[in-house]
Amino acid sequence: MTGYGALAAMMASHQNIEAFRKFSSMNLENILHMQAELQHLEVVINEVRKIPGLNSFDRIWIDDPESMSEEDIRRIFERSRTLLDQYYRALLRTARINALQQPRKDNLQLRRQWYDEESGGDQFLYGVEAGIFRDASIEADLLTLNENIGSKDALANFLSEKVVPLYHRVVGYKLHRSMAEKAFERTWEYRPETLVQVGNTICMLLSAVIPALSILVLFSVKSMAARLVAISMMSLVFSLVMNVIAQRRADVFMSTTAFAAVLVVFVGSANVMGG
Template sequence: MTGYGALAAMMANNNNIEAFRRFSNLNVENILHMQAELQHLETVIHEVRAIPELNSFDRIWIDSPENMSEDDIRRIFERSRTLLDQYYRALLRTARINSLHRPPKENLELRRQWYDEESGGDQFLYGVEAGIFRDSSIEADMLTLGDNIGSKDALANFLSEKVVPFYHRFVGYRLHRSMAEKAFERTWEYRPETLVHAGNAICMLLSAVIPASSILVLFSVKSMGARLVAISMMSLVFSFLMNIIAQRRADVFMSTTAFAAVLVVFVGSANVMGN
């Protein structure tokens, strides 16, 4: 099987490799055209309403005025209703489309690899259609239908971008097999679910180690000035780690403040007990 049939089968069999264009510019331009036509219709209705001999429709629907037929006014309102419905549908549809994730860059590269391989797409497209795989300027206009788990998990995303490449370069390529499909025989897949589980394990470990190690450091330091410096440094480290793990800046700020407050309370309690 070749052509679009093979492309569809490849996308269906590989999670998150499917990628489609949003056509954002064309979609927004279409909405702007509808907005302009609605603006014109609204202006016409206001102008007709301002003419006494033509505004009887404003009180009785519809008493035909002298210089404008009943059908003329009805067509104006029917067109406005139809266009408003299309306009609102387009706005809501655009909001939903814009909420879909962009495909990861490595998945776009994988799709392009399949397209170039003789055992894959073998460059079956010509002309404008080939630009879907070749034109790098439209990558920002692509979307994926799959639920990109890694994009919701900051730590999993960090592991994917920073840790996995080093792991694969030195160890991973020996421990893991390449993908089964012939077109991807030189490609290794690290699934986002695995990275999320690894991130959860790291979070669990850090949540136990950081507070305990901080207390041990403060317990071993006797000088108050040195303790305050240690609190500042450990809070900085904690804030850095939270910046990787947390989803929002507010979470980083609040958790770091709470962490520093706990350490200050420990130092105060330790001084009282020592005295």
């Protein structure tokens, strides 16, 4: 069976593969239209406020307007209320939608693979709808509803993009089985949860090894000039590691500064004890 039902079932069983269009351009154009209409309504209200015979709404609202002009004013305000509500809702909704993540490229490729396979979607869409899978220009307009585990983990992302492809080409394809579905029988899945765990293990090891190794190096170096060079080099290595692990540049800067300060204190205390 192929069709939207089969596509929905596949996306439900592989939630990271789901992808939907935001229609960003249409949405923003709609907001711009509402903004323009509100701009005109504001100008009209300000102009009416200058007319002595029609500006009583500035002091008390007219519950029972006696003239058509006052009725027109009421309609203008009612329209502005309705439009403002729609405008603010659209802004907040757009902000929430834009905060959702874009699907990963490998997940989009997996979705396209299912669509192309005869045992999967078998290219069941026609015309404009097929562009959802074929048009590369809309990829930037796609979003996924599920937050990818490890998406905010810099080290997990580094492992996924740089290490896993190399690992798979060398030995991974021999040690791991391909996915169970027939449409994905030539595809291997490395789960993000596993990459996060591997990243946590690497962080634990590095946090223990780098400071200890740095102290051993400084302890074995006797010359002050050589120690300063060693501190600079080890701080550089530490900064490179933190650049992969840390979430923010400020974290890299602060942690590297603290690391270098600890090494300097160690050198100073070692000189005092040696003296």
